Amino acid sequence: MRRIWLGILLLCSALPLLAQSGVKEDYDTCAKQSGDVAIAACNRAIQSGQLVAEDLAATYSNRGTEWLGKGEYDRALADYNEAIRLRPDYAEIFNNRGNVWRKKGEYDLAITDYNQAIRLKPDFAAAFNGRGIVWYTKGEFDRAITDYNQAIRLEPDFALAFNNRADAWRTKGDYDRAIADYNEAIRLKMDYIHAGFGLGLVSFEQARWQDSMDYFSAVSLEPTNAYGALWLAMVQKRTGNTAYKYDLLERSSRFKQGWPMPIVSFYTDAITAQQLLDAAKNPDTRKQQRQLCEAYFFLGEWQLAAQQRKSAIPNLEMAMMVCPFSQSQYDAVRVELKRLQGK
Numbered sequence: 001m002r003r004i005w006l007g008i009l010l011l012c013s014a015l016p017l018l019a020q021s022g023v024k025e026d027y028d029t030c031a032k033q034s035g036d037v038a039i040a041a042c043n044r045a046i047q048s049g050q051l052v053a054e055d056l057a058a059t060y061s062n063r064g065t066e067w068l069g070k071g072e073y074d075r076a077l078a079d080y081n082e083a084i085r086l087r088p089d090y091a092e093i094f095n096n097r098g099n100v101w102r103k104k105g106e107y108d109l110a111i112t113d114y115n116q117a118i119r120l121k122p123d124f125a126a127a128f129n130g131r132g133i134v135w136y137t138k139g140e141f142d143r144a145i146t147d148y149n150q151a152i153r154l155e156p157d158f159a160l161a162f163n164n165r166a167d168a169w170r171t172k173g174d175y176d177r178a179i180a181d182y183n184e185a186i187r188l189k190m191d192y193i194h195a196g197f198g199l200g201l202v203s204f205e206q207a208r209w210q211d212s213m214d215y216f217s218a219v220s221l222e223p224t225n226a227y228g229a230l231w232l233a234m235v236q237k238r239t240g241n242t243a244y245k246y247d248l249l250e251r252s253s254r255f256k257q258g259w260p261m262p263i264v265s266f267y268t269d270a271i272t273a274q275q276l277l278d279a280a281k282n283p284d285t286r287k288q289q290r291q292l293c294e295a296y297f298f299l300g301e302w303q304l305a306a307q308q309r310k311s312a313i314p315n316l317e318m319a320m321m322v323c324p325f326s327q328s329q330y331d332a333v334r335v336e337l338k339r340l341q342g343k
Helices: 012-021 023-032 035-047 053-069 073-086 091-104 107-120 125-137 141-154 159-171 175-188 193-205 209-219 226-238 244-252 261-267 273-279 285-305 309-322 328-341
Strands: none
Touching: 023 035, 023 053, 035 053, 053 073, 053 091, 073 091, 091 107, 091 125, 107 125, 125 141, 125 159, 141 159, 159 175, 159 193, 159 328, 175 193, 193 209, 193 226, 193 328, 209 226, 226 244, 226 261, 226 285, 244 261, 261 273, 261 285, 273 285, 285 309, 285 328, 309 328
């Protein structure tokens, strides 16, 4: 997401009016701050009726970015639509609207907006990266890599693009390239939790259990990272480490309530397998798909570690059926099922 502050660069002639009316302070706060403070300032600036078209477009776009950050996707879309109506030649707004469509699962609309952002600004690395994420989510891994390559060519220090390209290499089973890209992402941004998690996934898929535990252990040091702790517990159980339950209980006191806490509860013997699967159900179809994917995967892995292979395989197969391409469990369960078939 990129905030837009046209201000002095575009509207020097408008500044005296803004300064006299007191709107300039709200305009600047909307552009520079975040959260409810920014939204309130954006509201006042828009309602003043004193912004010229370019500044009004920027203000709508900035408010849209705040709504996007809050997960208020329909409000974000409404603001980006208005910003584009006022300023149809501004690439950043199309990129931001593409981000909203991607979050909503409207992938074709997202690609259309990323395409337009790139047409308006051919060196727009963020738009190539965003479009790459959509291609990856759709299972178009080679197209995703092509876009990540372009994003990296344009911005050689783009840590997120390296991490995303690593995900695509991992999904394709090219682990050497995946490891190189995850390491580069970490080099560029030393606290990059996602890249460390990705290295843990690569190690898991290669059955390098100790390396996997080392990476997940490092990731789980982030206090609220429930997934790092869950993957660590799962691999610990897989290797016969009976302390996994107590380690997970100790860490879980820092986690937020809600999903994936039911998986934590199952791994610490607080709920049954059926209660876990019931907890994964959700009226939001996309959210339910993600949660069922994780529930079936972690349940199947627990059963596999507990020498309950006959029960584990159907649950892992269910995970394979429901997991989206872009979810980390998809690659892991695909590799796990291949391992089981080879035995």
